[in-house]
Amino acid sequence: MSSDTLAKAPAAPDLPRPADTLPIVPRRRLGQWTAAVAVLVLLALAVNSVLRNEAFQWDVVADYFTTDAVLRGLWLTLWLTAVVMGLGFALGTLLAAARLSTNPVLRSVGWGYVWLFRSIPILVQLLLWFNIGALYPQLFGVRTVDLFTPIAVAIIGLTLHEAAYAAEVVRGGILSVDRGQIEAAQALGLSRWRRWWRIVLPQAMRAIVPPAGNMLIGTLKGTSIVSVIAVQDLLFSVQLVYHRTYQVIPLLMVATVWYTLVTSVLSVGQYYVERHYARGTGPAR
Amino acid sequence: MSVMVDIRSVHKSFGSLEVLKGIDLSVRAGEVTVVLGPSGSGKSTLLRTVNHLEKVDRGAISVDGELIGYRRSGDRLYELPEREVLRQRTRIGFVFQNFHLFPHLTVLDNVVEAPVSALKRPRGQAVEAARRLLERVGLAEKADAYPRQLSGGQQQRVAIARALALEPRLLLFDEPTSALDPELVGEVLDVMRDLAGQGTTMIVVTHEIGFAREVADTVVFMDDGRIVEQGPPGDVLDRPREERTKAFLSKVL
DSSP, X not given: OGGGGSSOOOOOTTSOOOGGGSXXXXXXXXXXXXHHHHHHHHHHHHHHHHHHOGGGOHHHHHHHHTOHHHHHHHHHHHHHHHHHHHHHHHHHHHHHHXXXXXXXXXXXXXXXXXXXXXXXXXXXXXHHHHTGGGTOSEETTEEHHHHSOHHHHHHHHHXXXXXXXXXXXXXXXXXXXXXXXXXXHHHTTOOHHHIIIIIIHHHHHHHHHHHHHHHHHHHHHHGGGGGGGTOOOHHHHHHHHHHHHXXXXXXXXXXHHHHHHHHHHHHHHHHHHHHHHTTTOSOOO | OOEEEEEEEEEEEETTEEEEEEEEEEEETTOEEEEEOOTTSSHHHHHHXXXXXXXXXXXXXXXXXXXXXXXXXXXXXXXXXXHHHHHHHTTEEEEOTTOOOOTTSOHHHHHHHHHHHTSOOOHHHHHHHHHXXXXXXXXXXXXXXXXXXXXXXXXXXXXXXXXXXXXXXXEEEESTTTTSOHHHHHHHHHHXXXXXXXXXXXXXXXXXXXXXXXXXXXXXXXXXXXXXXXXXXXXXXXXXXXXXXXXXHHHHO
């Protein structure tokens, strides 16, 4: 009788129905449900405590969220990030080219740069540049302290730091491009410049964009470190306020919410940039 | 007929491994030369020296009377600047075993790229020519597809169209069907047969003995960095004189 359970049998009231006509009942995933409920409960508790804790002073957060001082700080954070990313990747691309070059001197210098600037903590580097006047009191006939203003120190320090990481990201991207692509371009007589801009870089971008997006977001938040040399970025602007009013938590929340907002926008942007460079990588036939 | 490719006493080593041990070969214009040989015999390296993708250590190669990769001055050969090498390459089409189409460009842009950027053709004119070439290899309707959306055989036909877009004097094929599924080999060989029939000068490195027998004017058998035997297909394939040729043919036929 067991072999008959799969065969179609005439429908009779007391005979079991054949297996291929039976409805399917999914297995119960009890563990999954328990975990989901536990996490939801914890989340609700956390949100409740954030909203109900008077000390957050959400009304103060709202009051300061779009004040001039905060917006000026936000604007500085944004353009500093843009400048540092731009200069950092420009320098980083040159360094990557140096590290991949056939010239042993360029290769060593590229390697040495990356080694040095990845080794020095950014905070230490900023303080060093800030005090560079102790080493060179005069540069080009100008007092060094006049040249190395806090904002100049911020741009120089962050860019040099960024470039070391960008160099590795770009180098990795270039190495990810199949060697045959360059040979094909050479065989077609494409110039070195054209091979780089038209063939290698667009393909390398697929490997460069995700870590570069990470770096962009990291830099946006990382610029807050310049508050230690009194550059009025977003963090320093809210600090100026709470030093006066002692509303530390609500003003830190102002900065937190702004950083989160900008980061979210950047993440959305990254999605579209990645999609752009994914051209031609659809399912293979 | 005039000599299109003249290879004289070419030597090439990779480190301590000598892969070309003195090759002499001449290819007449309008003829098809098929190079056979076991893997590691140096046939692909030889092909790559013809458009200077590999530099030779010794010897000289000229295409259509022009020395490739070097300039003769007195008793010396001076390496040409890259710009000059690139210009020479635009007159020599190269088809790779693994196609090497540019995956981020459409089929049409793959074909248009070199005429526009290396030959400075106006884009409109290059696009028109590219569409004609794609039609010739039977892929006119795939112009806007990306390479990955095509089968291997279709990709290789695009690669041939891309090489033809430079209107080369010479076409080099480096095992053009070796990366293809068996049922796709025929469509690529058809295109190559068609080109041969129109008097294109071709050097083809391949394992397709049938193609050699049918299309080649000259078959060259290489082994261990040397040319062992060469001649019309009827001689080399059917009445080989050398033991090594016989041994190789008995394995592949």
